[in-house]
Amino acid sequence: MEEDRAYRGAAGVFVHLPVTSEEDRQIFAGNILTVVRAARPARVVFSTSGFPINPAVGGAAATLAAGLAGSGVSHAVIARELYLENLLMPYVIDSVRERGVLPYAIRADFPLSWASHLDIADVxxxxxxxxxxxxxxxxxxxxxxxxSDLAEAFGAKLGRDVVFESITPEEMRTSIAPLIGDGAAADIAEAYQVMSTMQGRSIAPENSAQKLLGVTPRTTSQWLADMGV
Incomplete structure (x- = not known):
């Protein structure tokens, strides 16, 4: 088939589903699986972008992960929680610089295993x-x-006091909709609403990049330095 030429004979294929509506993400996932099964590249590495890969939860990321597992093609799935780069969105970083306030749609005491795009690339x-x-x-x-830990790291880098401010998923939606569109913003807000019911989102050390690959993600301070913030 014409569409599998990019994958056929490839030593490796990296897959990252875009931030768009869930309906479109399901279409992308189905198309990717069709081409992988036909072209059978030597290796596929899929980054979940933080979306769940639990079949009981469902979603495009779970569909793609399950399909790769059943494809017979060598593969690995990069599972992360949230990107540190989210904190560079204008409504966040501008507030940090102008008001000394870091706004985000999680509780101040909510423990999270943040990762950078740079960490994903390393892995x-x-x-x-x-x-x-x-x-x-x-x-x-x-x-x-x-x-609160994030705010402390930003404060140390910028040489000023920075405090964390918990905002609602709806406030987040209205802030990001002009950047990514209403549909994608609504889906993300819904995901953060679900996350607000959790106790935290920490990686499991037993299947971490640290243990399996010897790759340690950046601290927030290291990431800020690498990004030139």
């Missing part, structure tokens, strides 16, 4: 080299950190 490279590692690999800071 993806390692997974293409380490084809013996299969299945889900968790990527993120461990132990998990809180919103």
């Amino acid at each position: 993806a490279v390692a997974l293409f080299e380490r084809t013996d590692v299969t299945g889900a690999v968790s990527v993120g800071q461990y132990p998990a950190i809180t919103g």
Whole structure:
């Protein structure tokens, strides 16, 4: 088939579903699986973008992860919680710089294993080299950190006091909709509403990149330095 030419004969394929509506993400996932099964590249590495890969929960990421597991193609799934780069969105970083306030739609004491796009890239490279590692690999800071910890790191980097401010998922939706569109913003707000009922989102150390690959994600301070914030 014409569509599988990009994957056919490839030593490795990296897959990252875009931030868009869930309906479109399901279409992308189905198309990717069709091409993988037809072209059978040597290795596929899929980053979940923080979406759940539990079949009981459902969703495009879970569909794609399950399909890769049943494809017979060598694969690994990069499972992360939240991207540190989310904190560079204008409504966040502008508030930090102008008001000394870091607003985000989590509780101040909510523990999270944050990771950077840079960490995902490091792990993806390692997974293409380490084809013996299969299945889900968790990527993120461990132990998990809180919103107050994030604010402290920003304050140390900027040389000023920074405090964390918990905002609602709806407030987040209205802030990001101009950047990514109403549909995607609504889906993200819904995900944060679900997350607000949890006790935290920490990676499991037993299947972490630290343990399986020897790759340690950046601290928030290291990430801020790498990004030139």
